[in-house]
Amino acid sequence: MSSRAEGEIIHFDNVGLRYEHDREVLSDLSFTLFPGSFYFLTGASGAGKTTLLRLIYLAQRPSRGVIRMFGKDAITMPRSGLPALRRRIGVVFQDFRLVPHLSAFDNVALPLRVAGFSERDIAGPVHDILEWVGLADRKESRPATLSGGEQQRIAIARAVIGRPDVLVADEPTGNVDPDMALKLMRLFELLNRQGTTIVVATHDVHLLRKVPDALIMRLDRGRMSDPTGALRYPPRRPS
Structure with a gap:
């Protein structure tokens, strides 16, 4: 710890x-x-x-x-x-709660956009966190095309993107x-x-x-x- x-x-x-x-x-x-x-x-x-x-x-x-x-x-x-x-406080929900019409990248970026970050300041951190959870190559994928484990990792990435x-x-x-x-x-x-x-x-x-x-x-x-x-x-x- x-x-x-x-x-x-x-x-x-x-x-x-x-x-x-x-x-x-x-x-x-x-x-x-x-x-x-x-x-x-x-x-x-x-x-x-x-x-x-x-x-x-x-x-x-x-x-x-x-x-x-x-x-x-x-x-x-x-x-x-x-x-x-x-x-x-970051939250990982039991049912993921990913936005179905958004890509993995846009789901993870959502908290930063809501907080008012510029697109220039969003791209780098989102790419880094997707790489951290092993899904940088799935950034354009929508939730329905991801496995349960992949969806869970996207949900975790979204929860921690705001540190x-x-x-x-x-x-x-x-x-x-x-x-x-x-x-x-x-x-x-x-x-x-x-x-x-x-x-x-x-x-x-x-x-x-x-x-x-x-x-x-x-x-x-x-x-x-x-x-x-x-x-x-x-x-x-x-x-």
Whole structure:
């Protein structure tokens, strides 16, 4: 894992979420994510992993509690301030969410165009990131012509093109074979070594062994289990 400074990057304090009058789907979540760390978010189907990720990347607001992002209160902050926080978080969705009529190049370039970068400033970084994920030769291809693993790598490239401080990935290996799953984990590890905090939601227990230094966040029926305390205190770095 990275040796970046050990300040908090995301902090949840007694966070809960309910939909209208239903029971809480997430309850009493208190944890801290630290810069440059790698986390696996695990739990049975229906445990609330995707919902928790939505809170982390600010697509959902909690019903109660405090969420602090990069030193700022994301709950009381005016909505006009949220886009700046969201730009610091890359998201790899379980269903990829690539734009079907755009080429691989244009899908990856989309966040930079939305952020107002000029075409001259976009071309180099997009080519570099496509080369990094091994798909520079498919830059003109549309999503429908790509395999599941290729689509996943394009989704990852799009998520990291803006150099986010945090990368959140929802079941990123669920649609690929074991060999491709291992390759994707190596991509995440490389990004983590460059300083990005990684949060990977998965139900695949075998995947947890692929990143020995990763910390485990376990959700059980909407509650977090953290027997080691690693989500409250900075994890120890290898000496």
